[in-house]
Structure formats: C-alpha cells, structure tokens
Amino acid sequence: MKPQLLGRSFQIISLLVFLIVGCDQPAPPPSTGGPSFTINSPLENSSIGGTTFFSVQPQDPGSVASVAFKAGGKDLGTDTTATNGFKVFLNSKDYPAGALTLEAKTTGTDGKTNTKTMTVQNVLTPPSSGTVSTQGVVLGTTESNGSVSTLTIPPGVADGANVSFTSKTQAEVKASTGVDYDALGVTFLGAQEINSSQALNTPLGVTSGGYAPKVQPGQAVVNYRIAPDADGDGKGELVVVNTASVTPGGDVISDPVPQIQLGQVVLKSREKVTKINSVTEQTLSGMPGTLIEISASGFNPYSSQGNIATFRSVASGAELSMPVFVLPDFNNSSAQIVTLIIPPLPPGSTVLNLKNSSTGSQINNINVNIEALPLGNLSGALDRINDSLTRLISDLTVLRDSINIPVLEIRKQYRDLVSNAIAPITRTRFRFSQFALVLQTIPAGEAHDKINQMMAELAAVLDNLPTQALKQ
16 A cells, blocks of 8 residues: 555655746856856767767856867867757877877856866777776777778776677668668668677767768758567667767767756755755755756656656665656756655655666766654644645646636647646545545554554655745
C-alpha cells in the first residue's frame, strides 16, 4: 500500500508543480562579469582526432556579442552568431600529438569578457579499436572514398569498454539491415559499425570522412542510428540521434551536444521565497514540499521522463529519483526553467544530482539541507490531506477561470490543461477519503502507527507546497 500512496502523492505534487512553473518564474541572475558559459565540445581532458567542433554554450546567448577561439595559442576565429551556436571547426592535424590547450573568450554586449581554458589529448592517427579510458577514446576507420572517419567517445561514457569502429558501404548496410537509402530518399553520407563491450547510450561524436560533397543545398543533415526491425518488415529502423554539419574540409561531423548549466535558484514554500545566485554559492535548504526552480540550459524539454533528479540522504543513505519539469524561461527565450521538489527524505544533509538522460550530461553533488517537517497531530493527517487537496482543486479552478488569453484556441488549450490537472486530483481526494475509513478499521499497533506517520509526512508536504503561486 505504501508505494502506491507515495506514487499517487507525487503525481499530485507533480501536476501542481507543472502549473506553478508556468505562473511564476525567476528573473535571470545579475551579471557580475563577462557572460557565463561552458565549453561543450570537446569536453575537458577528452581525446580528439580528425575534425571536430570547438564550441561554447553560454548560459544566456542573448548577452554574448562574440566568442573568440584559440588552440595551441593560435587564433581559430571569432563567432558573432548566436542562432546556430558559438563554434568553430578544429582540425587535429594542424597541431602536434599530445596535450593541446584550448581557449575560449566571450565578450558580452556590455563589453565585459570571460575566458576559459582547457586541455585535451590530440590523437593524429586514431586506431580502429581501443579501450575507453579516463580521457575517453578516439577511433578511426578508412572509408571507401579514401577519407578517414572518426568516432569520439567522451570521458565518463562506458569507461573500460572495448570498442571497435568499422566503415560500411551503402550496399553493405542494405545487405545487413535491409535499409535502402535510395528507396527512402535519404542521401547516404557514410555508415560505421560500432561494437562495444558496454552499452553506449549517449550521443557520440562521429565524423564521416569525405561525404560533404554529397550534401545538397537545403538538405537537413543528421546522424542516424539503425535500430533493429520494430514493425516486422524485415528492415532496420532509422532513428535520429543528433544533427550534423558540413566542414570546409569535406567531412560531415556531429554537432555539439548541449551540456547542463545551472544559474539562479529560487526556493519556494508556503511560508517564504529564497533566491540564490548559484548552486555553488550556498546550500539549498527547505522542508519537503519546497519547490526548487533553477534557471538552466542543457536539459531535454521534449522528454517528460528523461531529465532526472536524484536525492540521496547523507545520514541514512536513502535515495529517491524523480523526473523534473523543463519549460522555456519566458523572461529569456534561450534559457530553461527546471523545477523539482524537495522529497520527504530524512532531515539533514542531502546530495542532489541532475541528469539529462538523452545526452548523458549531468551535474552532481549539489548540497541540499532537508529541514524537519512539523508533523502536527498524527490522527488528523488524513483530514489535512483532504483539506489540502480541496484547496488545490479550488485554486486550480480559480486559475482556470482566470485564464483570459485573447486567442480563443490558445485560451482553450491552457484551460483544458488546468482541467486535466483538476480531474485526477479530484479522484485522488475521493480515494483518500475512502482510505480514511479503512484506516479506522486497522487495530492500534505498529502497522497503524507507521501508516499514520506516512500520512502525516504527506500532509506536511502538501501543507508546505507554495500553492499561493497559483493566484499570482
């Protein structure tokens, strides 16, 4: 019974979180220097080979006027266009093998600058097979056109795995998978077979050597993975992994994968709102039920289950994972608002990890202090839950009726969204009222006390939720 109740409770909370997010969002953090950014390709201490992107991911692209790139002390160029990301091509053959220092310097629209450097390992002649080390691995294979294609596996992905990389012709792909590029109207831009002793679940850096001349004007260029036959037609399925670009040297290379960046944090409970400029600035503190809203980038807004928050209690080792909500930041079109809730774990120090499962990007070891809940009267917990759910239904109804967007179709979509949230909460309230009757029949004792304790914790979480945000 307990897992079902907690699961349903978090569904209620998640519905509320989703609606609150759209009603009240944090303002972007104040600028204290040059534009904040991360180097998202290549990754720190990774191995590179062939042609790759050297790119940065600003926290607020709109605040960036330009980004200047250097490799080995030599200028690679300056990018002033935010629409397709700030990036330049980096050809490893232009530099000696071994450690290579990269530098990126952002200049803001206010003239302020910010510079970051990193070191990568340059591999001039990648082997066709190898073992993934702490620096990742770069593998190479020769295409039928004589060009070299490369595979880059970044650090932290399948460490210790034995991987091989082999080019395949269009005819070989058709023979082994049944996929006929010509029949599908898809331009063949090279294919490579990857064999690994461990699963490779995140996008990898792939360069198809010498295939750029086949790209026609106006064509979208993407990387596919050929998955096993799923519809019974005897042919593999083309699954888009990520986008790709054409290089001046004639190759087709994977576009940079966005990395998670975190900005200002807003903590919201029924009693207070606390703003923090950065998760590294101070510990996030609040009782279970407190909303955590983070201005961020690098999450997948199209996956409802693919962005994961994991809380782990330092004291007890108890761990709880849950999906987070990712929505556009209406104050900054290039940013996202990530919303999650402090769960009912034991009070004290807790570690929070955030992960985009689509890309493998993650931020670990965010410090959270979970404050103790005032449980109040255990015997009245179910009544408090019922009162909280009744209040939520009332607040959501007011919110739905107050939506007055001029465009009728959009207004209806938003009102339907709120109505769709009200319905399951109403059903859950009815089920809790039934459970209250069942609880009265359970004899006094350890089982009765544990259920009461659980209900008291849930009631306290609902009490702490900042439902007043719905009225703003």
